[in-house]
Amino acid sequence: MAKHHVEATVNGDAVEFLCETEETLLDVLRDTLQLTGSKEGCGSGDCGACSVTLDGRLVCSCLVLGCEVGGQRIETIEGMAKGEALHPLQQRFLEHAALQCGICTPGFLVASKALLEKTPNPTETEIRYWLAGNLCRCTGYDKIVSAVQDAAAAMRKG
């Protein structure tokens, strides 16, 4: 079967690609567009390491087909820092040692950014439930939650 021709934007840039029907958005990002910041931990939407936003909505890119995203706005970890300036979440993750191996970190950052855009002043419980779709096996989540709380406070101050 012929491949699908898809046009979309990734981190603000127009992209155009061909993909097989069964290829996921994660496959397209990693293999076709060479954006390997989004990770595949499970391929079944259980670990959140492949989190991206699609027209502002947080999704697991392993559960979206590449051929579904035509005309949509995709944001990935690669688009989070602006020029030399890290996003406050990225900065706080570094300061709080909120990563150990770092494989889940892109997913946590993308998911946390989506949370703070919706809920600028989340409680600890809200943070924990929002991030319940992201697995981290190294940190025990403690420093991740602290980093998100701290970033939220910094962002509220502007």
Added chain:
Amino acid sequence: MATQTYVGTRTIRPDGLDKVTGRARFGADFNLPGQLIGRVLRSPHPHARIVSIDTSRAEALPGVKALITRDDFADQSSEFIPAGEMMMNYKDVVRNVMAREKVLYEGHAVAAVAATSVAIARRALKLIDVTYEVLPHVIDVVEAMRPDAPLLHDDLFTVGVEPKPDKPSNVAKRFEIALGDIGAGFKKADVIVERDFKTAPVHQGYIEPHAALASVSEDGSTELWCTTQGHYIVRAHCARLLGLDIGRIRVTATEIGGGFGGKTVVYLEPLAIALSRKAKRPVKMVMSREEVFKASGPTSGATVHVKMGATKDGKFVAGYAELKYQAGAFQGSPMQPGVMCAYAPYDIENVKVIGYDVVSNRPKVAAYRAPGAPISEYAVESVVDEIAKKLGIDPIDIRMQNAAHEGTKAAYGPTFGPIGLEDTLNAVKKTEHWNTPLRKWQGRGVASGFWFNIGGETSASLTVNEDGSVSLMAGTPDIGGLRASLAMVAADELGIPYDKVLPIIGDTGSLGFNFLTGGSRSAFSGSMAIVEAAKEIKADVCARARKLWELEPGQVEFSGGHVRALGAAADTHTPMSIADFAKIAGKTGGPIGGYGRINAQGAGPSFGTHLVDLEVDPETGRVTILRYTVAQDAGKALHPAYVEGQFQGGAVQGIGWALNEEYIYGDDGKLQNPGFLDYRMPVASDVPKIDAIVVEVPNPKHPYGVRGVGETPIIPPLGAIANAMENATGIRFTELPMSPPKVLKALKERGLNKV
């Protein structure tokens, strides 16, 4: 010791920026031009003889460039070699990476293919015709020990029993340690508690699946990129399994997305090399999560029998235990460390522990964070609590009364030097947490834990660049802050700013041998090697200064980051920094650098004590962790935030082990929960903040006092949570995980399931 400007502070890790921007390259992120995709055909049966493998249809499929089976691997003789804290045997390894006579578990590799696309590789696997003669299987460890159990290996005779058995069995080994006279010990006891425990096999659960990219050229030169805890070990295994020269293989460890012991062995790596050697093109292989669960190492499930005796004033006088650990399809469970650790936290005169290593039709176990110790120590910590309760003694006090301390002779052999168990018990007892009241259905539990820690062969280098910055090369993968820890040590040793140290992880061609990251050894041994490398640099710049200043040995010294002239000469010679020497390196003898090559000894044992509050929902059996405190002796925390991170992460892995995680098999011998939805690891909403108390009793054998910290934190949670469950419900749970169905059943049996 050098002035500590950075050691002990919370610096930003040098590799952090790459890891928060998505730039860091992990196992599956590497690609080469012209690469093929490799896939593995895996056994659908838990136990079967391979009658034949016909690959002709698959090989004829356009786009298939190479196909390998058992025929591509020479058989290996039986030889045991250390693999992290475990032992392995190449005769078994060659059979685990590719089944030979039989498949021994569902998911066992039977063939592998390399093709021009994923779709073609997948289609090719369906065209491989394997004829199996299905055999009866055995999953449970106790059933596998029965004389009439299906036999996995005809040539497996139990080692460690007299007389030597005349018939093969599934029991690979019996191992025993003893101290004092166990019989006499129990005679002294006023109270004896005896219990049987059972734990389920659990997976390390690293989020990054195994991945490897191999490129073999026409002359046999081999390059390999893979996610591993030890690329030198991968090199050795691949050379052995494929008959290659070690010197012709270069292995680069990618960034590693978690390992916890599970990435100390090889699975895909030899297959990728074998496929690339056939195809003469690079081959990339990545496991799916299902493959990770079915074919890579979980740790053992086990049954444990514990019998302990104490006098009425709370002194432990006898400790006996019998451990039966699942090894999976091939021998080599962590039974031995389990035996040695069982009673190590306590000063007991009479100890006897016996362990059995038992094979069954499950994936071969791999190391998992303090391999073997959480299981045996969970059982002992549960019984310790029961004894305390029977005698009406506070559970921290009874541990304090019996705690191992400097001079205690451990049943597994050594006499302890300075150790911090008592300090961790004291630290926990002083917390507000310990002194906060609880409500109905809530319970508090405490437990301690011990792990040996190891050192081992380590190489590291420091190279002074022209601008005075220093390149640091280490040879053990950075699995959670190693670069930061080593860079701080280098900066303090040389008296240069932390951000002038540029750490990288070298490949196998760039540094001498390094044993793998395991045994909580990397920061301990790596920092010792860095101290040695820095010594070389300091001696070198001192010699250069003497020549420049025309002084005798003894008239210069390195201190505060500078070479200084001593005595009267101090007035006429301005002290020179490393950067000053970098500028004139060419004129004073050439490039400046240092190399540390050591076999690190003196890893100080590590002790910790955990405190947990939980609440049981009597309607559903669900357990909620309310509050958690970890206190552990780090010797010296090089980077306190990453030390705390080890404590917190280990505690949460232990919480998963205690409450939810388990391999569930059907009667057909197939794993029923090979995914993160049904293999339920803790998520953020399952756990509270984890308070971390870093106790520092310096290790006298390390220049900064460091002890390994990574493994001990996973040990106490199992016992602490079981003890808290008993306090919340009055029920002593003896089986892990304490998942809602089991808890609810126990509550119902006692008529407690009403609010």
